[in-house]
Amino acid sequence: MGALSNLRVIDLTQVLAGPYCTMLLADMGADVVKIERPGGDLIRSNPPFVEDPEEEAYGGYFQSVNRGKKSVELDFNDEEDREDFLSLVEEADVLVENYRSGTMEKYDLGYETLKEHNPRLIYSSIRGFGDPRTGETHRQGQPSFDLIAQALGGVMEITGQEDGPPTKVGPGIGDLFTATLNCIGILAAVNYREQTGKGQYVDTGMYDAMISMTERAIYQQSYTGEAPTRQGNSHPTLFPYDAFETADGYAVIAAFGTNHWKEVCAAMGREDLPEEYPTAADRLEHRDDLREVIADWAIERTSEELCDELEGRVPVAPVQNTEDIFDDPHVHAREMLYEVEQPGADAEVEIAGSPIKMSETNPEPRGRAPLLDEHRDEILGETADADAEAADD
Structure with missing residues (x-):
């Protein structure tokens, strides 16, 4: 049993920010149903692969942030699929999507429509520039990726050597930090619903999240009137x-x-x-x-x-590389490397474990990432059974 095992999450996300958010929820026990467009998440085909991309169902990118979820393939252009989707929404606790602003509305599946079907629904979006519902700007509707968010949010300007160019932080923090904040917002909304019975809209923008992450640069600008810039690995106010x-690194x-x-x-x-x-x-x-x-x-x-x-x-x-990390007993004692099956390869692979530790309901990855449409019968069969029971009543 996980801390969130009473929650069903409808996951309409793809690539990184949205899947990372719903992965955190899945690790904490939520039943996450990943609704995939025809052909599946764009990132399924991304490397690396263990052996042969022709044989393996997906690469490491998809495996890492979609572990422990269920998959159903739906086409919102198809009326029957939209009806199946709405039947899932009626029983869901949370919905997360990371489309461009206005995409769900094209199918008449926006927040205002879905909350009519389920007033307790917590509808959460992750977008490059937020949603007009929470603050309208000229940037909404523009596509965004981690690189865009890091550039606009000031991260690249303060990263890198003094005499070098602006530099992207290695991990996709524009996605990952935004996703983490969105997860916090969802959990706060769940708590509010427990008190009031009301669902609500949760919105997190990547540009907004990067401004929050560069908090030091923001107050430096305000206090000094000067824009902070790159200074390598040193700190602007602390030394050493x-x-x-060293001799070897x-x-x-x-x-x-x-x-x-x-x-x-x-x-x-x-x-x-x-x-x-x-x-x-x-x-x-x-x-x-x-x-x-x-x-x-x-x-x-x-x-x-x-x-x-x-x-x-x-x-x-x-300063360690990943080989050092894999050799570190601390990492293994903290269960920060987790083995999962890799479909299509006769091997187990390791992905990052959960950094959230709890004494009673410790989060952990709950198995490998799903095959495309692997859980259609299970998920839609549940809905059909529920509809039959309601009709009998």
Whole structure:
């Protein structure tokens, strides 16, 4: 039993932001029914594959964010399929979609229509620029992806080396952070419904989410009147808080507190530095010279040696790649790698586990991603049975 095992979620999403949101709900026990357009989610065919894309039902991209869901293929241009969809909506708790604004309305399946069929429905949308219902702008209706959201939201401007170009953050945070916020909004709406019996509309825009994520840059602009820009791995107001090259890679040191600063200096054999630069302001003012001192010390050690010297006294860590992550006992103890079946390949694959841990209803991936239309008979059969029972009553 999961914390959300009493909820049925209709998932009309595809690619990344929407599926990640409904994946979080599925991991927490919700019964997520993924309604796929004819041919299925666009991302089913994306690599990587274990062996042969001709044999495997989907690649790693789809597997990772659609685990534990059920699939039904419906065509909203077909009247019978629309009726099947409405019958599902009548029994659902939550609906999530990430189409362009106005898409559902083209099929007369927008929020206003669906809430007539189910007033308790929580209807949630994830769009690049939000929905007109919650604040109309000229951007709505424009397509958006992670790269667009990171560019507009200021993330790229503050990411990268000082002398380099604006840089996208590696993971698709424009999708993932927006999806996480949307999930929070859905759960808040569920709680409100428990108190009032009323459903509502939940809307999260990717551009909005990136502004929220760049919170530091927003207040810096307001307080200083200057636009923050790139400064590599360093921090605008803290030092040392940076990545340092070692003999075999890189390690990060976060020692901006005076106690941690003293420990770093002791490890370097430079007990004179805490006396010469006793305050955070002193260290920030002379960061270039001090960074050179730490860099000269770090390059003489491997990442492991550097961390061994500081670990337990100073926040420090090696910069890991995924091979390192897979080898880390901490990751396995925290169940952050989860094995699932890969249809079409004689192999199990590993995907990221759930970072949410709970003592009574611990979230976890609930099996592999679905085959296209795999659960049609199960899901629509349930609806037909419910309709027959209602007719008998």
